[in-house]
Amino acid sequence: MRALTWHGKHDVRVDTVDDPEILNPRDCIIKVTSTAICGSDLHLYDGYIPTMKAGDILGHEFMGEVVEIGPKSTLKKGQRVVVPFTIACGSCYHCGKHQYSACDNGLPADNQDIAQELYGQPMSGLFGYSHMTGGYAGGQAEYVRVPFSDVGPIVIPDGIEDDKVLFLSDILPTGWMAAENAQIEPGDTVAVWGCGPVGLFAVQSAFLMGAQRVIAIDHFPHRLELAKAFGAETINFEQSATYEALMEMTGGIGPDACIDSVGLEAHGFFVDNVIDQIKASTFLGTDRIHSVRQAILACRKGGRVSMPAVYGGFVDKFPLGAFMEKGLTLKTGQTHTQHYMPGLLNAILEEKIDTTFLISHRLPLEQAPEGYKMFHDNQNEVTKVVLKPGLALAAE
Amino acid sequence: MSEAEIVEARDDAPLSTAKDRAGQQAATESLIDAKGDHVVGRAVTINRPPAELYAYFRDFARLPTFMENVERIDVLDAARSHWVVKAPGGRTVEWDARITEEREGEVIAWTTEEGADVADSGRIEFRDAGARGTVVVATIAYDPPAGTIGKIVAKLFQREPAIQARRDLRRFKQLMETGEIATSSRTKAQLQEEKA
Ligand SMILES: NC(=O)c1ccc[n+]([C@@H]2O[C@H](COP(=O)([O-])OP(=O)(O)OC[C@H]3O[C@@H](n4cnc5c(N)ncnc54)[C@H](O)[C@@H]3O)[C@@H](O)[C@H]2O)c1
Ligand SMILES: [Zn+2]
Ligand SMILES: [Zn+2]
Numbered sequence: 309m310r311a312l313t314w315h316g317k318h319d320v321r322v323d324t325v326d327d328p329e330i331l332n333p334r335d336c337i338i339k340v341t342s343t344a345i346c347g348s349d350l351h352l353y354d355g356y357i358p359t360m361k362a363g364d365i366l367g368h369e370f371m372g373e374v375v376e377i378g379p380k381s382t383l384k385k386g387q388r389v390v391v392p393f394t395i396a397c398g399s400c401y402h403c404g405k406h407q408y409s410a411c412d413n414g415l416p417a418d419n420q421d422i423a424q425e426l427y428g429q430p431m432s433g434l435f436g437y438s439h440m441t442g443g444y445a446g447g448q449a450e451y452v453r454v455p456f457s458d459v460g461p462i463v464i465p466d467g468i469e470d471d472k473v474l475f476l477s478d479i480l481p482t483g484w485m486a487a488e489n490a491q492i493e494p495g496d497t498v499a500v501w502g503c504g505p506v507g508l509f510a511v512q513s514a515f516l517m518g519a520q521r522v523i524a525i526d527h528f529p530h531r532l533e534l535a536k537a538f539g540a541e542t543i544n545f546e547q548s549a550t551y552e553a554l555m556e557m558t559g560g561i562g563p564d565a566c567i568d569s570v571g572l573e574a575h576g577f578f579v580d581n582v583i584d585q586i587k588a589s590t591f592l593g594t595d596r597i598h599s600v601r602q603a604i605l606a607c608r609k610g611g612r613v614s615m616p617a618v619y620g621g622f623v624d625k626f627p628l629g630a631f632m633e634k635g636l637t638l639k640t641g642q643t644h645t646q647h648y649m650p651g652l653l654n655a656i657l658e659e660k661i662d663t664t665f666l667i668s669h670r671l672p673l674e675q676a677p678e679g680y681k682m683f684h685d686n687q688n689e690v691t692k693v694v695l696k697p698g699l700a701l702a703a704e
Numbered sequence: 705m706s707e708a709e710i711v712e713a714r715d716d717a718p719l720s721t722a723k724d725r726a727g728q729q730a731a732t733e734s735l736i737d738a739k740g741d742h743v744v745g746r747a748v749t750i751n752r753p754p755a756e757l758y759a760y761f762r763d764f765a766r767l768p769t770f771m772e773n774v775e776r777i778d779v780l781d782a783a784r785s786h787w788v789v790k791a792p793g794g795r796t797v798e799w800d801a802r803i804t805e806e807r808e809g810e811v812i813a814w815t816t817e818e819g820a821d822v823a824d825s826g827r828i829e830f831r832d833a834g835a836r837g838t839v840v841v842a843t844i845a846y847d848p849p850a851g852t853i854g855k856i857v858a859k860l861f862q863r864e865p866a867i868q869a870r871r872d873l874r875r876f877k878q879l880m881e882t883g884e885i886a887t888s889s890r891t892k893a894q895l896q897e898e899k900a
Contacts, residue, residue, distance in 0.1 A: 326891045332884040365890075380883065397882040401751050401836055416886045417874040421867065433888070443888040453890055456882070 310697070311365045311449030312676040317355030318684075320366065320677050328445065328453035333380035336457035338389060342470040343370035343447045345676070345683055345693045346478065347504050348618070352438070353680050359422070359439040368393035368435040369477040370447025371470060374457075382458040389461035390653075391454055392645035393478040395433035395444060398459030408432060409642035414456075415442045431642065448676055450697045462649045465657070472656055474694065475505070475663045481648035482616050483509020483569070487517050489614035489639035490565035494518040499554055499563035499606065500540070501599040503531035505666055505692060506616055507569035511540050512661065514567070523557060525550055528688040534665065554606045562608035570599040571617025604631050615640035666692045672699035720745020720843055731843070744844040744866045748873045751837040752880045754830040755809045760880065761828060762812060770875035770885060772899075773868065784817075797821060822846070840876070844869055 313323045328337055346369055351357050371390040374383045383389065396403050396411035403411050411432035415423070420430035422440045433455075436446015445452065454461060464473050483506050490498060498514045500507050503526035514522050515538060524535035525543045532542040543553045554563060603613050604627050613636055631638070655661040668691045671679045679693040714722075719731035731745065750757055760766060764785045768774040775796060776788040783803045791797045799820035805813035805827070815825035829841040878885050889895035 326893070328890045329892050331887055331889060331892065331895050334882070334884060397878075397886075399751065399881045401749070404751070413878045413882050413886055416888050417871040417878070419888070420871075420874060433886070442886075445888070445890045455886065 309450040314360055314364045314366055315362050320680050322674055328451050330376055330378045333378045334456050334458050335378040336374050336381045336383050336454050337376035338372040338452055339375045340370050340372040340447055340697050342474050343367050343695050345679055350684055357438045365445040365449050366436045367446035367448030371474050388464045390473050390476045391461045393435055394645045395455055397456055406644055406647040408644040408646045471664045476649050479505040480509050480652055481645045482506050482643040484513045484648055485643050486510040486567050486614050486616035487513035490567055491612050492517040492519050495520045496564040497521040497558055498565045499523045500567045501525045502570035503535045508534055510567050510569055511535050511538050530688045550602055551606050562606050564608055565612045566603035566607045568600045568603050568615045568617045601627055609634045612637045667694050669693045671695055673697040718745055744869045746869050746873050747839055747841045748877055749836055749839050750877045750880050754832050754838040757838050758809045758830050770879050771872045
């Protein structure tokens with residue numbers, strides 16, 4: 309099959325590799341029809357994530373058609389499914405509590421050591437995101453082996469086009485969980501740092517959960533426009549001072565809830581030297597932590613901070629004093645994707661949520677390397693690139 | 705100090721986590737018929753009832769499914785088994801083991817027979833954890849011998865035995881909870897290579 313493979317910094321290629329096979333009873337194989345490039349993939353592209361090996365297949369946002377099933381899969385050949393980016397077993401204690409990203413069994417036994425060392429306990433597996441998160445081949449390919457196919461993938465009814473449901477795989481549930489973690493009450497003002505896909509879905513979700521006002525913060529004019537289209541007020545941090553603007557816009561109170569969807573743009577696990585390397589070369593590390601620092605300072609007393617943004621290691625100058633003195637609540641975590649998929653699919657079918665506004669480019673899989681380059685070079689206009697393996701076949 | 709005195713003066717943490725030599729010694733001695741003085745202790749919670757886990761474990765022939773280093777175990781009789789363990793260069797090391805303690809649904813302990821090249825003993829306890837399933841506590845004592853065979857054995861436990869035991873227990877948990885052992889291989893050939 310053809311697949312987008314990683315070979316090093318700014319070097320991704322479409323290679324021919326062996327097709328995946330059923331290896332465990334609960335597996336299925338899907339033929340990918342749509343797969344997106346995520347902001348997190350750019351960190352692999354930039355070479356910031358350790359434990360990548362040449363030839364690794366990328367991609368954790370994908371959907372397709374079931375073409376093969378293991379004896380314990382509950383899916384049927386021909387069904388269309390969206391696959392969650394978190395690989396979780398459905399039968400451990402954490403899965404029982406719907407804390408899927410904390411699944412005990414998603415990672416191969418040997419791959420659990422690093423997370424155990426870094427975080428105290430291993431987390432779930434992730435598709436296409438380095439060997440620390442399992443070393444699973446990703447979805448930017450013609451075919452993917454999907455473990456635990458009886459509990460992960462969600463079946464999509466016929467007649468709903470891919471572009472409407474693809475983001476159930478990651479960023480829509482992530483934005484939704486971010487808003488849920490902000491524990492929004494009717495009449496609340498919610499501030500959202502970062503208008504990438506996650507931030508934009510958090511804006512949309514916050515309104516659906518009853519927020520009266522949402523204030524969106526970014527510096528890309530086009531992304532701020534998209535937030536505005538949902539009814540958000542905007543702060544461009546290159547034009548205005550964020551903390552001061554928030555205080556003025558909320559009559560000196562501060563937002564009731566603050567959502568940090570900036571982060572290191574990575575799903576992955578940064579080890580400290582990598583963070584240091586980033587900091588040293590670009591000051592990105594310190595800059596980005598700025599957003600959570602700002603969120604804590606601006607948040608009203610007794611308010612809530614929600615942090616979907618990914619941080620992997622240690623941070624400098626975390627304002628623990630402000631956090632404690634103001635009695636804030638902080639909720640965070642990798643998304644429990646499987647928990648949110650059914651409800652959000654319904655919301656899409658009932659047309660309460662639209663996700664297609666986000667897609668700026670659609671390309672055949674063969675052009676994935678160009679997709680990475682343009683996403684990397686022009687974040688303002690390129691909001692989401694969706695790859696279609698089928699397009700490539702049609703063009704041949 | 706006697707073992708009882710040592711235990712008396714301590715906190716409530718398992719002896720296998722002791723930082724001091726006396727505590728480690730006591731942990732070793734608490735193993736029935738302990739062989740060797742390197743102790744590895746691990747607790748893992750498995751979301752299945754004790755009886756089910758015990759039943760799987762008691763059939764030693766099945767242990768190689770999740771014990772990566774063990775190629776084969778032949779059950780000789782109710783108490784004795786013959787272990788064939790992978791060694792570097794495609795070779796194997798073999799020894800006989802004998803069950804020293806056994807309580808249905810609660811405990812299995814074994815030790816290598818006299819004269820075995822490798823002194824190894826283990827004790828697996830299955831403690832009912834109610835709604836959370838079972839806390840499985842594994843205590844392994846081993847003694848890498850000197851000489852050539854010692855080198856093979858050291859390589860055999862390539863990684864630190866603590867890590868090996870931890871990984872084996874994780875695989876046991878995966879098998880019991882999910883019915884399979886997680887792998888990120890893509891093809892059968894890769895999976896074969898990974899297991900070799
Ligand atoms: N928790 C999860 O499971 C999960 C899932 C998906 C993504 N994420 C994480 O969510 C975060 C956002 O993801 P994304 O795909 O939307 O990323 P993105 O890079 O597309 O968006 C981040 C946005 O933040 C803006 N930004 C940068 N610095 C800022 C600042 N100081 N103040 C305000 N805005 C600022 C950028 O201009 C950009 O538009 C990333 O950290 C990503 O890894 C988490
Ligand atoms: Zn993603
Ligand atoms: Zn699980």
